[in-house]
Amino acid sequence: MKLDGVLFFPVTPFDETGAVDAGLLAAHVKAGLSHGPGAVFAACGTGEFHALDIDEYETVVAAAVGAVGGAVPVFGGAGGALPHAMECARRARTAGADGLLVLPPYLVNGPADGLVAYVEALAAATELPLVLYQRSGVRFAPSTVVRLAKLPEVVGFKDGLGDLDLMQRIVLAVRAEVGEDFMFFNGMPTAEQTQAAYRAIGVPLYSSAVFCFAPQLSVAFHRAISTGDEARRTRLLAEFFQPLVELRDQVPGYAVALVKAGVRLRGLDVGGVRPPLVDPSEAHLARLRELIEAADGLA
Template sequence: MEFGRLITAMVTPFDADGAIDWDATGRLIDYLIEEQQSDSLVVSGTTGESPTLTDAEKAALFKFVVERANGRSKIIAGTGSNDTAHSIHLTQVAEQCGVDGILLVVPYYNRPSQEGLYRHFKVIAEATKLPVMLYNVPSRTVVSMSVETTLRLAELPNIVATKECASTDQVTQLVAGAPEGFRVYSGDDSAALPVLSVGGYGLVSVASHVVGSELKRMITAYTNGNVVEAAQLHGKCHPILKGLFELPYAIPNPVLVKAALAIRGLPVGGVRLPLVDATAEETAALKQLLQ
């Protein structure tokens, strides 16, 4: 499965009552594909507020996004959780909805061992025909999947990629040890160029909601051998890549990217509790950053 170089982890638009806003979701899909040049979209990932979406909402989102994208981009469903049986259920629902692949996050809170991680991902992958992208994000899950466990999983036929948010050293080891065709994506916007430089394939991005076309140009420049141009584009985007998460203190994703979309004239509503919307002060600082 070719997911492309630039994948957007899409926010979930909500209306004033906190329900999914389907009109806004449709506009967002078109915008991300046509204007921000996303090759694939992740639906119901952390950026999509998956912890506060019901299973019924997730299924409806999967089906809606597949139909709206209509082949213009690949659709990757976030179906991972810290309950293996539940993840299998969501994965099979997503497959029935016609998605192109699934994203499976390292189980959070219950802190499984490396053997537990291996068995968790293995049985989910065996329960679907879809290609699987792993997702290692230690800052959210506490447990970090080791290089050895990831490479062990990479030998399974339909585990085809990983979204990596650990160190560049870990990415380097993954690239060096991975079987042919297994792809390593940066899960950290600001680390995209460093990850490419050590052999990573692309980026699963949040900032691509607002600077996707620039990030696509950066990736293309680098893969075409125009390293200086890629570095210049990276430097130009870097304040936004960092600012969407730190303004000047850490603000949980997707609070600021939703505020940024509203500033750009594409409102997608607020966030669900326990997250809270950006304050007036934070929004003003974000507006200045975007300008």
């Protein structure tokens, strides 16, 4: 499996009763699909994986698979307690997913051997390709990533820590031991802000939450950084992404809540976020609306 282009992480819509709305999710995914993403990652961070029960999880992944219709690969999240992650793997396979993003285990910090055992158990539970995700309390040593990258099921590694020195060592170690086909992803919040640095150390892929509500802008940024159009990339950062990051940093959890609010402002009533996240205040919604209106002129 080889991915390219903007990676789309759709939000998970909830209806007025708080239930997952599979129909709205399908509409959301189809709208994004028209802008040509390289893959769809459903029920992951932006999709509130942490807030879904296992039946809701399967509903979300199945709805995304159905909406995509085989046009691009679909990944589902898998993480938390090992039995839950293994059940996610089984449900994602049943739903027709093409791969899994292995989200960090919750709360506890295990040693390298424990992380290896976690991934090995998950790999044994599914035939789906796995992309590992380093963030929060999960920190992989380069030697651990090399060890896991040699498993046939492990095809990629995503970084959400922002430690570029560590990530460079991981990239170099894996390239030397495993080869060039292994995929590396920038998984930092609002990844466009850091993608030039990641690209320079050999990490060409990144997740774009902005694609959920401003796909034209997301695609324009990807085109600029891929073609070396520095003037365009710098303008997009200065006039949209940097102000969005400043707003995002106002409240913990806004990396998801603002994205979902942006989808609502675009006219798709996907509902709010589930606790412990909170929806944006009216003042922050007003600022987000200004940024979205400005984005239309930039794209």
